[in-house]
Each structure stands twice: as C-alpha cells, then as structure tokens.
Amino acid sequence: MVMEYIPGIPILRPYIDLDNQGFWDAVKQHKLVFQKCKDCGLFVHRPRPMCPRCLSTAKEWVPSEGKGKVYCWVNFVYANAAYPGIKVPYPVVVVELTEGVRMISNVHGVSQEEIYIGMPVEVVYDDVADDLTLPKFKKQEV
Amino acid sequence: MSIQYNKEHPLPTPPMIWENMGFWEGTKEHRLVFQRCKECGTWVHPPRPACPKCRSFEKEWAPSGGKGTVYSWATYSESPHPAFVAPYSVVLVEMDEGVRLISNLIDTKPEGISIGMPVEVVFDDIADDLTLPKFRKVG
Amino acid sequence: MNNISNKAAIVGIGFSGFSKDSGKTELHMICECIKAALDDAGLVPPDIDGIVKHSDDATDEHSVTSSRGMGNLTYFGENRWNGAPCAMVLRAAIGVTTAAANYVVIYRAVNEASKRRMRGSSRNMAQLDTGDLLQWTYHAPFGLVSEAGRVAMIVRRYMHEYSINSDQFGWVTTVCREHGAKNPDGIFYGKPITMKDYLESRIIVDPIRELDCHEETDGAIALIITTAEKAEKLKQKPVYIRGATQSQVAGTEERKGFYRPAISDLPEMKHMGERLFAMAGVNPRDIKVAQLDDSFAPLVPMQLEELGFCDRGEGTAFCDGGNRIRVGGELPLNTSGGCLGEGHIYGVNHVLEAVRQIRGTSSAQVSDADLVLVASGAGGSTSGLILGGSR
Numbered sequence: 001m002v003m004e005y006i007p008g009i010p011i012l013r014p015y016i017d018l019d020n021q022g023f024w025d026a027v028k029q030h031k032l033v034f035q036k037c038k039d040c041g042l043f044v045h046r047p048r049p050m051c052p053r054c055l056s057t058a059k060e061w062v063p064s065e066g067k068g069k070v071y072c073w074v075n076f077v078y079a080n081a082a083y084p085g086i087k088v089p090y091p092v093v094v095v096e097l098t099e100g101v102r103m104i105s106n107v108h109g110v111s112q113e114e115i116y117i118g119m120p121v122e123v124v125y126d127d128v129a130d131d132l133t134l135p136k137f138k139k140q141e142v
Numbered sequence: 143m144s145i146q147y148n149k150e151h152p153l154p155t156p157p158m159i160w161e162n163m164g165f166w167e168g169t170k171e172h173r174l175v176f177q178r179c180k181e182c183g184t185w186v187h188p189p190r191p192a193c194p195k196c197r198s199f200e201k202e203w204a205p206s207g208g209k210g211t212v213y214s215w216a217t218y219s220e221s222p223h224p225a226f227v228a229p230y231s232v233v234l235v236e237m238d239e240g241v242r243l244i245s246n247l248i249d250t251k252p253e254g255i256s257i258g259m260p261v262e263v264v265f266d267d268i269a270d271d272l273t274l275p276k277f278r279k280v281g
Numbered sequence: 282m283n284n285i286s287n288k289a290a291i292v293g294i295g296f297s298g299f300s301k302d303s304g305k306t307e308l309h310m311i312c313e314c315i316k317a318a319l320d321d322a323g324l325v326p327p328d329i330d331g332i333v334k335h336s337d338d339a340t341d342e343h344s345v346t347s348s349r350g351m352g353n354l355t356y357f358g359e360n361r362w363n364g365a366p367c368a369m370v371l372r373a374a375i376g377v378t379t380a381a382a383n384y385v386v387i388y389r390a391v392n393e394a395s396k397r398r399m400r401g402s403s404r405n406m407a408q409l410d411t412g413d414l415l416q417w418t419y420h421a422p423f424g425l426v427s428e429a430g431r432v433a434m435i436v437r438r439y440m441h442e443y444s445i446n447s448d449q450f451g452w453v454t455t456v457c458r459e460h461g462a463k464n465p466d467g468i469f470y471g472k473p474i475t476m477k478d479y480l481e482s483r484i485i486v487d488p489i490r491e492l493d494c495h496e497e498t499d500g501a502i503a504l505i506i507t508t509a510e511k512a513e514k515l516k517q518k519p520v521y522i523r524g525a526t527q528s529q530v531a532g533t534e535e536r537k538g539f540y541r542p543a544i545s546d547l548p549e550m551k552h553m554g555e556r557l558f559a560m561a562g563v564n565p566r567d568i569k570v571a572q573l574d575d576s577f578a579p580l581v582p583m584q585l586e587e588l589g590f591c592d593r594g595e596g597t598a599f600c601d602g603g604n605r606i607r608v609g610g611e612l613p614l615n616t617s618g619g620c621l622g623e624g625h626i627y628g629v630n631h632v633l634e635a636v637r638q639i640r641g642t643s644s645a646q647v648s649d650a651d652l653v654l655v656a657s658g659a660g661g662s663t664s665g666l667i668l669g670g671s672r
Contacts, residue, residue, distance in 0.1 A: 017306045048348040049309035055316060055326065055350055057309075145424055154421035162418055187540065188419050194531070214441070214544065216433035217487035218424065226424040234434055234539050242540055244420050252487065257441045274422055 003106050003126070003136075009085035011128055020047040022061040027133050030125040033061040034101055045101035066123035067140060068097035075112045091115055095137055108138045144248040144276075146227035147268065153225045155272055161189045164203040169273040172265040176241050178204035187241035208263035209280070210237035217252040235261060235277055248278050286560050287672035289374035290512035290519035291636050293322030293505035299468050299624030300394070303499035307390040308340045310501035312348050315386055318503040323516030324384060329505070331356035331382030333369045335389050335627070345388070356382035362535055363576065364527065364549075364658020366628040367666040371525040373506035383507060389629040390501035415537060429494060429577070431536045433486040435660060436579040439545035440488065443594035447488040451479035452600040453578040453614075454492045454621050456607045461618020464644040468498055468624045493578040498624035502633050509672060520639045523652070524561035524667035528553035535661035547580075549663040550587035550656065557654070558589070561667040565589040568667070569650045570638050571612055572631035574659035575619040584659050585612075608645045616645040628657040632666065639670045 005011055016024050023045075026033040035044045037051035038058035050057050073093040076082040082090070091112050096102045107115060108124050120140035127133050147153060158166055165187075168175035177186040179193035180200035192199050213236040221228035231252050236242045247255065248264060261277035268274055295317030297303065297310045305313075319326060329351045332342040336359045346354065356376040360368045366389070373385035425431065440447060455476055462473040474492065482492035512519035528549040532541030541548075558564055565588060573584045582596025590612055591599045600606055606614040617623040617634035624630060637643040638650040651670040658664060 018304070019306045019309060048344070049306065049312045050316070050348045050350075052347055052350045057313070154417065154426065156418040156422055188415055214434050214438040214539075216425075216430050216437060216489075217484075218427075218430060219484045219487060222427035222430065222486075223421075223424070226426075230424055232423050232425045232430060232434070234438075234544075244423050244425050244539065246423050257438070272422075 002108055003090050004087040005128060006085050006087055011085055011132065012083065013132060019049055023047055026061065027125065027135050028131075030133065032064040032066050032123050032135055034064050034097070034099055035059050036062040043099040043101050045103055064123070065098050068095045068121060068137075070094070070115060070117055070119040070121060070137075071096040071102055072117060073115050093121075093137065095121055103135070105134075106136045108136050110139050114139070144266075145230040145246045148225055148227055151224040153268065154223065155269075161191060165189060166272075168203065169265060169275050170271070172273065174206040174208050174263045174275050175203040176206050176237070176239060177201050185237075185239040185241045187243055206263070207238050210235045210261055210277075212236075212247075212255060212257055212259040212261060213242055214257065215255050231255060233261075233277065243275070245274070246276050248276050250279050254279070284560055285371075285374050285378045285525065286523055286562075287521055287669075288378045288509055289506055289522045290509050291370070291504055291522070291632075291668070292507055292512045292515045292517055292519060293318035293320075293324065293503075294633055294636050295319075295321060295503040296466065296630075296633055297499075297501045298466050299498050299500035299626065299630075301468060301497075301499065302395040303392055307338070307392050307501065308344055308348065310392075310499075311340050311345060311388050311390040311503065314388060314390070314501045314503035315345065315349055318386065318505050321517060322505050324505065326350045327352035328384045329386050330354055331373065331376045331385030333357070333372045333376070333385060333387040334359045335365050335369065336361045338389060338391075340388075340390055354382075356385060360664075362658060362662050363574070363627065363660075364662040364664045366632050366657040366664065367525060367655055368527045368657070368664035369629075370504070370506060370522065370632060370666055371527065371664060373504075374522050374525055377506055377508050377511075383511070385506045386503055387506065387629075388501065388503040389626055391626060392499045393625065394497040394499045415534060420537060427486065428536060429489050430486045432577045432580065432660060433489045434539065435536070435544050436577075437488055438543075439579065439583060442543075442545050443597075445597050447490070447579075448480060449597040449601060450493055450579045450582070451476050452597075452603045452606070453575065453581045454479055456600070456603040457575055457578075457615050457619050457622035459603070459607060459622070460613075460616050460645045461622020464618050464623055466644075467618045467622060468496060469618060469622050489577065489579070492621075495576045495620035495625040498626060500624050500626050500630075502626055502629045504629075504632060504636070518640055518670065520636045521669045521672040522666065523563070523669040523672065524557040524559075525665070526553055526556045526560065527662065527664040528556070529662045533662055538661075545583075546593075547583050547587045547659055547663075549661070550584055550659060553656070553663045553665045554588040557665045557667055561652075561669070563652060563667065568612065568652050568654045570616055570635070570647045571614055571654045571656070572616070572619065572635050573614055573656050574628055574631075575615055575621045576625065576628070576659075578621060580659040581614065584656055588654070588656065608647055613645070613647050616643050616647060631655050631657065635666065635668050639668055
C-alpha cells in the first residue's frame with residue numbers, strides 16, 4: 001500500500017522558487033520545516049513572501065514535529081480522472097499538523113479502508129526520484 | 143538568397159482548420175487561391191468565416207494570377223527561432239487582387255528588395271505535406 | 282457625456298526598484314508594492330476589495346490576497362495584450378464609480394530579465410503563441426516570428442510613405458535615455474546614450490536596431506484607485522482620471538494587422554485619442570507631458586501624429602534634435618525614461634510616471650504638469666488616459 005508510480009511517465013514536479021525553496025531543500029534531507037513569521041510567530045503553509053496576519057517579511061524555516069491528523073481525504077479510483085503516472089486507486093489526504101498548518105500528501109502503509117478523518121499520522125519521506133523527495137504520512141505509532 | 147532552414151529543428155507549420163484548408167490544399171497542388179465573396183466579389187486574405195465588406199457567409203476559393211508587388215519587408219540579422227538560419231528577409235506582398243500575404247523571396251538578397259518591386263509566386267515544397275507560396279522578382 | 286470622467290482618482294503608488302535581476306519572486310515583489318501603495322495612500326490591507334491584473338501575470342489575485350491579509354474582494358478581473366496598462370486603470374475606475382468596489386489595486390509584476398518566472402514570456406523570441414491562428418498559419422512558416430520583426434514590417438512602410446531615414450528614430454531613444462539617466466529607480470540611471478551610440482547599435486531586424494527595442498526588466502508596480510470623493514480624504518494629492526478609454530477598430534491585430542488598407546498608421550491610437558480628448562474636455566495643446574508606448578522607438582513618432590500632437594508624417598521631424606520632446610520642450614515625453622530608458626514593465630511604468638508628474642515628484646519634473654496623457658498598446662489594441670491634478 002505504497003503509492004506506485006508508473007515507469008516511463010514523468011512524476012509531476014514542484015515548481016520551486018525563492019519563496020518555497022527552503023521547504024523543498026529540507027524535504028530532500030528528510031526534514032519537514034514550515035515557514036514561521038519572526039514577528040508574530042504565525043506558522044504559514046504554503047510558503048509565501050509575507051505573513052498574512054501581520055504583513056511582516058521577516059520569516060524563518062522552523063522544524064515541524066512531523067505529527068498531525070488526517071483532516072480530509074479522497075481516493076482516486078477512476079484512471080481517466082487521475083494522473084496517468086500513478087497507479088489507481090490512490091488516496092490523497094489533507095493533513096493538519098500540530099503546528100496548525102495543513103498540507104496535501106499521500107499515505108504510506110495505510111489502505112483506503114483504514115483511513116478516517118482524525119486519524120493520527122506522522123511524516124515519512126518518499127524518495128520518488130534521485131533528485132526528488134516527497135513528504136508523505138504513515139499511521140502514528142501509539 | 144532564399145531562406146535557409148535548419149533541418150534539425152522543426153519548422154513552425156500551419157495548423158489546418160476548416161477555414162484555411164483550401165488555401166493550403168491549393169499550395170500543395172502549386173495553385174495560389176484566395177477566399178472570394180460570392181455575393182460582392184471581395185477578395186479576402188487571411189481566410190475568415192464571413193466577408194468583411196458585405197458580411198456574407200457565401201464564399202469560394204478563387205485562383206490568383208500569382209502576381210503582385212512588395213508592400214513592405216523586414217530582414218532578420220539574428221535568428222529569432224532555431225528553425226530559420228539568419229540572415230533572412232520576410233516580405234509582405236500585395237497581390238494584384240488586392241489582398242496581402244506574408245512570404246519570402248527566392249533568389250533576392252536583402253539589398254535587392256524594394257517597396258513596389260514586382261514579384262510572382264513560386265512554390266516551395268518544404269516537406270512532403272507542406273508547400274509554402276514564395277515569390278521571385280519579375281523582370 | 283455621461284461617463285466616468287473626473288469621478289475616480291489614483292491615490293496610491295508602489296513600485297520595486299527596476300533591475301536585470303530582482304532576486305525575488307514576482308509574488309514577493311507585488312506584495313511589497315501593494316504594501317508600499319497602501320502606505321502611500323494611507324490605507325490598510327482590509328480596505329482593498331478589488332483587484333485588476335494582467336492576463337500574462339503569473340501571480341494571481343488569490344496568491345496576492347492570501348499573502349497580503351486583504352479583505353473580501355467584490356471586484357476582480359484582468360486585461361490583455363500590450364494595450365492593457367491604461368485599460369486596467371479604466372477597469373478599476375469603472376469598479377469604484379459603480380460601487381462594485383471601494384478601493385481597487387492594479388498590479389503588474391515581471392521577472393523578464395532574470396527569467397525567474399512561472400510562465401514564459403510572451404515575447405520570448407523562440408516561443409510562439411499557440412493560441413494565435415493568424416500568427417501560426419500565415420506568418421510563422423515564413424520566419425516572421427518575433428515582435429521586433431512584426432513591428433519592423435510596419436516601420437518599413439512608415440519610412441517609405443513619409444521618406445523617413447531610420448536614423449531619425451534615434452532621437453526617441455536618446456531622449457528617453459536622457460530622462461532615464463536621471464531616474465534612480467530605473468535600470469539606466471546615470472547611463473545616457475548619444476546619437477552616435479544609437480547609430481552604432483546592431484541591427485536586430487532591419488530596420489529595427491537594438492537601441493530601438495525596450496530593455497527586458499525585472500520589476501513590479503501597484504496602483505490604488507478609488508472615487509474622487511474618497512480620494513480627497515486620503516494622504517496624497519489625488520490624481521484624477523479625466524479621460525480613460527480603450528480602442529480596437531476594424532483590422533486591428535496585435536502588431537500584425539498587415540491586411541488593412543494602410544499599415545503605417547495606428548488607427549486605434551487615433552480613435553482612442555479623439556475619444557480621450559472629448560471625454561476630458563481638453564485638446565492636445567493642453568497636455569503638458571505625455572507618456573507614450575516606447576516599447577519600440579519608431580512607434581513614438583507614429584503616436585505623436587495619431588494623437589494630434591503634429592501632422593501626419595511630421596512625427597520624426599517633431600523628435601529631431603530632441604528639443605521639443607525633452608523636459609523643457611513643448612511636449613516632454615516619457616519623463617521616467619519609459620520602456621527604453623527606465624525599464625519594461627509593459628507600460629504600467631508610464632502610468633506610474635504620469636502620477637509622479639502630477640504629484641510633482643518625478644526625477645525629471647515638468648513644471649505645472651497638471652494634465653498628463655498616457656498611451657499604451659501602439660500597433661494593436663490600445664488604451665489611454667488623461668490624468669489631471671484638478672477636476
């Protein structure tokens with residue numbers, strides 16, 4: 001129950017720019033970081049130039065605990081409505097991290113029958129290509 | 143001096159759609175045709191759904207005499223696209239029928255081009271399935 | 282005439298420094314510009330309830346609002362092509378005068394020089410506009426694939442019909458660079474050129490030289506527009522929108538209208554100018570400064586003719602020697618340097634400079650600049666503004 005990428009079809013890659021580079025650099029080193037406002041302390045994801053609360057441009061990359069809960073999820077079943085490079089069925093989850101931010105990801109080692117809203121999860125790293133790592137989530141060990 | 147193509151890069155080729163098909167099918171058979179309004183007789187290029195003068199949708203592909211004059215031209219000294227080898231000139235030809243079209247001249251150097259210069263059509267089979275109408279100096 | 286004339290004003294301006302490499306994302310630049318424009322106007326982010334952007338701008342209004350802590354939007358949309366800058370101001374003015382929104386921000390952000398862009402530039406020489414059938418079908422196979430080439434075709438015919446030597450266009454660039462050399466925010470600050478430099482610059486597409494062409498630039502601009510009544514309660518002297526219009530006429534194409542009766546004139550510019558002057562209730566002699574589309578230098582004399590500043594065929598003579606078009610002359614042009622001398626923010630910098638002139642804060646200030654004309658989109662769909670210090 002690990003996501004299966006189909007050889008020969010390119011994996012869609014993130015568009016990395018100066019605003020989000022820190023996030024993707026950390027992931028490559030198997031670390032999860034989020035943008036945090038240096039002035040008001042707000043955690044922000046996706047990364048952006050300014051704090052949406054206090055409009056400060058002073059920001060830093062702060063390590064995440066890597067733990068959270070499934071906030072919502074869907075399951076891609078029908079191939080024509082899914083990305084052809086990934087074998088269906090594959091679930092996509094919205095995870096709410098303990099820092100308060102949410103991110104889109106996939107689950108590892110969890111079947112679609114096991115997923116539920118509120119399920120505790122923790123980050124794992126999927127080296128999907130030589131130069132690309134994606135942060136994914138597995139069921140939290142109790 | 144004709145335009146030189148870099149064979150390693152695909153040439154931007156025209157998409158065939160219903161409205162322009164007759165023009166490109168004509169050039170493939172070495173015939174230059176333009177859209178002509180069946181109601182008022184206005185020659186139209188580029189092709190479009192209705193006559194810009196009388197708004198009629200009734201139209202036909204009518205043969206051109208293939209003769210015209212250079213209306214304007216520009217010479218690329220650096221190539222803007224890998225398919226074309228600079229320097230090359232692009233001409234805007236005004237046909238005797240009154241329509242204008244963008245093309246290239248064969249066997250004429252940029253120094254030899256002038257506005258008003260009489261030209262006539264020739265056909266350049268640049269690929270199995272594509273013939274471009276080009277022009278040469280008359281007289 | 283029942284129109285928006287004198288009912289809306291530009292009340293805030295914000296801009297990045299223009300450069301060859303911003304070192305920032307387009308979104309970052311635009312967030313800073315909007316902050317600066319709000320501070321300039323004396324407004325706060327939740328005041329903004331409208332956004333007008335350019336269709337080629339990769340930064341969409343969602344990213345901007347979520348980065349900027351703005352309020353709820355009630356009005357948003359975008360404009361297209363080179364003729365967009367003044368049209369964006371018009372759209373904002375329509376929004377505030379109809380109460381669709383209270384305060385509308387317009388923006389443009391381009392990392393064109395550094396290529397640090399999400400979307401490729403529409404002017405990228407090798408990249409063709411796949412959505413454009415005319416361009417693909419009847420022009421590209423013959424090698425007519427760049428903006429410079431299409432403009433060259435128009436300019437050749439203009440030279441032919443009025444017996445103009447291409448050297449004469451050099452005065453436009455020389456004066457723009459002279460003005461740009463005084464502008465500390467521009468990319469050519471302290472770098473004027475001489476006519477000799479122009480004449481020695483290489484040919485790009487004969488008859489267009491390198492120094493006829495705008496300079497690719499990284500930079501961003503934001504402007505805030507509200508009603509005249511609200512403007513009068515804010516921090517800055519209001520810059521009133523006396524006239525604003527767009528124009529397209531039969532045969533208009535985006536710099537490829539080779540099929541209309543004459544190609545050496547700019548009928549959209551003429552149509553736009555007539556409507557603009559009627560709307561503002563002024564005539565060309567009243568205009569103190571003009572910011573014209575100088576993305577390619579030869580388009581400037583053509584605009585002078587079409588807008589009624591001189592007779593047909595007299596545009597290059599008007600520019601000869603530069604005295605009539607530099608600060609101190611009868612119609613100073615592109616006082617920030619424009620696209621040739623300040624940076625190529627697709628003409629939004631021309632609107633910005635018009636505001637600075639009326640406020641009296643330009644680096645090449647014209648005295649009593651109480652009426653300024655801005656034109657965008659020469660050679661295609663146009664838009665224009667007449668801005669005033671009073672209404």
